Amino acid sequence: MANPTRSSLINPTFTVNNSLKFSNTTRESEDQSLVSNDASTIVGAIILSLVFLIGVPGNLFIIWSILARSRKRSVTTLLILNLACADGFLMALTIFFVVYLAKQTWIFSSFLCKTLFYLCNVNMYASIMLITLMSLHRLVAVVWPHHIGAFSKKRTVLRVLAGLWVSVLVLALPALIFREVREDTAERGRTRFVCAPNHVRSSEASAKEGMEVFQYTFETVVGFFMPYAVIVSSYVCILRRLRRTKFNRRVRSENLIHAIIVVFGVFWLPYHIINMIQVVAALAPANTPLAIRLDKIWRSSRAVSSSLAFISSCANPILYTFAGRSYIKNNGLAFMARLFEGTALDSGTRKMRKETLGLKTIESSSTGAQAVIIVK
Template sequence: MTNGSFTMRLPTPAPSIVSTTDPNPEDDSLVSNDFSTTLGALILCLVILLGVPGNLFIVWSIMARIRRHSVTTFLILNLACADGFLMALTIFFVIYLAKQSWIFGTAMCKGLFYLCNTNMYASIFLITLMSVHRLVAVVFPTRVSLIASPRIAKRVVVGMWVLVFIISIPSLVFRNIRVDEDEMGKPRMVCEPNHTLPRHVRFQYAFETVSGFILPYAIIITSYVLILRRLRQTQFRRKVRSEKLILAIVVTFGLFWFPYHIINMIQVAAQWYPEDSPTREFLDHIWQSSRAVTSALAFISSCANPVLYTFAGKSYIRQNGFAFMARLFEGTSLEQVTKKGRNTNSESNVGLNNVVSIDNGGSGINGNVG
């Protein structure tokens, strides 16, 4: 989940630890907003309670209960690991909001928010890969083992993680600790973005929203449009649970992250107005008062997937107990591909049944990833 100065992004500082006398257009700290910080802390507590055990259960189900790891389960495993790791870090942000002061030092200030940022990119990129994989499975069902083989999937995911850690660097550079004062005049430490120039703000948040939301969602939407067009061209009319599950993941991620990126764009827009402009003051007030809550909401996306999987696999719970999620992913009764020699329509339908059905427990594609 999770950023280009993500979560509890608290308005800006100076090159190192500076005092509140330093003039800055982002001078009001978000931790000074009692309502926003309280609500944000409550949301994050809920996220910890649901997200940590939920994602650990997904990892355990895939690693310990599934013999053959499909491309789909491999992507889900990476997503669960990323989300579970983020959930483990959430306790630091709860303490930050509760104490309204950053007590963990400069290195943790930079490092934790950097890791949150990598989670945001990793989550949306993995979801995008899921959507592209479904596209390949539906449009090229007889070639999916070649185009989207487990070996290729491994290489793509490794490359994705390298890219994620590189493009998250701005959240490491543009963040530092600033000395602030609470309502009683006592000093407190604020871990927040360090934007010394307006163009830094415009670059970081615009880049974050375009690369971490707009472009991936454009690919996802295009993939599903092509999938629907392909399904209409064939005789394949079954309601596919795996398609619905992945679509639910896509929609859920978008709903929880959309407010965060709207606030990003509001902050970027504010930088185009003079500091004494009423419009600038109005826009600054909106993003400053909303940042903590929208960042906390974004965290929810990292604990929502276990809930979605539980609903998708509820029919297996009574029969399989704690192994229900493995049963959901594994594909123990995938339909068999028919022999060669069938016509194109028949072959396409068989391929679609084979690669996207989990109605009978299928996970999405044959082939080990391990």
Template sequence: MAPSLSGTQMPPNSSSCMINDSIVSTPAATVTGTLILSAVFLLGFPGNLFVIWSILARARKQSVTTLLILNLAIADGSLMALTPFFIAYLAMMDWKMGTVMCKVLFYLCLANMYASIQLIMLMSIYRLVSVVWPQRISVITGKRTIMRVLGVMWLLVMVASIPALIYRDARLNKERNRTVCDSFHDKDPDVVLQYMLEIVLGFVVPYGVILVSYICILRRIRQTRFRRRIRSEKLILAIVVTFCLFWLPYHIINMVQVASALLPECSPKRLLLEKIWKKFRAVTSTIAFISSCANPVLYFFAGKSYIRREGLAFMARLFEGTGLDSTRKSQMNSQNSRDKDKDAEVVLQDKDSSTNSNSIIKSAKTGK
């Protein structure tokens, strides 16, 4: 028979903050999880706060890329602010904060996952437009347009995260005599719905857009004479790759759990897949959690050349540089187009002058 969804067999949670019964089941796992989350908090919380402060207080001009990075830091910083609750959960090996906090905290965690990947997708789309269609960049760089896009994105993120409020609950594990904040599914269709939503909205669609965007960008760069890898491309590509490395294992486990739910109960394949996702859910979830503290580290290494010259403002100068790269490139392309037009105009004028001169000479000869 398939494992029961109550009592001792509780499915690990499904949100992006993956502290579940398997993590707090043994002292060794508890100590390991506590140390990892503590390190993530000590690195990620002040790191994201520094990014936010750098953009708001030190950046002289906020470009589209800078605004997207600001929103990404706010999302990650908010998640880092919740980390102490999960550290306490691990330390006590018991959920003491009730059902409401269980739902709210994990709702915010799932919203962070969606917000992060959607913002990275928007960065990729912006780079695509600025490189492939630089003449249209002014259409999407208006402050009002960007604010509307970000507002719609956050609204969609909040709506997409509602399943965490529905399925998340704090229940008593009678055998171990402790309360667990977990995601409970009474039917296989609920498992498929929740995890497929995370897979499609949190990985397949955004990464499909990101992949297509960068393929078009690379093709465009190869076609132009400006083949130098600009700073903003390197930084945003590093953010994309890092996020994928941290989240891909988690979404693979989601796929495994969906596949197990679609198979007949008690079948050998289903039992094997259930064993796999239950064994690796905690590991992949912890890896995914680390992603929220990775971006400040990337920014530090990308902007370390500014530290001696700019001091605490080094990160602001870095973000200003990423914004100026696309602007300069667009201006350069526009200038080249204008230069070509001027050259063509001069050639035409020369031809006209030459034609007029020849006509005068012929007329003079005829008169003679």
């Protein structure tokens, strides 16, 4: 591998080759950046521009609605507030990526290269963890309603949220470690700088591939598959519980949570599929048709799949608008605040009473939003 150039030391940058090593040959440097494919770069820039225009004002409106207009803040509302803060902050950063894709060269500092991609990963982990917490809270509210009060205390919720944010900041560290600016002169005979993964921490090709496999496998397993397994398991338990009850009525907040889960999965799934394709390409025998084909697929799709993932952060305000459209006529700009107040199911203010009907004792747990009746 070539030594860093003088200009790369000034910026500072590294020359990175994170690709597969062909057996008995030295493979030329190949680009793992978002700008490695022209068509994908153009589509990605268009998507991110739309995401910026919709996502920034949309998430700011959610934050304003909760902080300034909402009279009641349930656990679900607090989780949505944290999700909107994470998404809004990420949306504000998309302008850097639009410039990067449009110019097809990294014009910012090495510090911003590391920081921006690190914050993207923080948002990914924070979003899925917050959605997982929503699902778990629903699970407790429906399956173990007697214990929902303990999980709805303000101090408990704040501690959980603080622990969540510390966890996601740690989980996203690989994106901070394995990311560098490098000078690329191998394509079209011109020099440019790219902000790309840098797994060169050892002279051994196997070690480089191992770090690449670790990063993308870790992202996909911890940031997607494991949380979604928890979410699906939670709702399986919820549905089984509700099927055993005599009374079941869906509430608006439950439908809203379902929509958030589906949208996140739809727009993040392509990104994680590309991660897995890159992992398989790294593990495949070098210089084989399979490795070359998979290598080409993930390189040509990385920019688009990454841009699609950003859509999930601007889609939530649209979901909330559709969910709360019935409030618009009577509440105007406060319609979203009224929608979030409807999540008072998880406020923990429940009245427990026992009624005797014939030989069966029915214990009902009710709130203004939903009633769950358990036949014993």
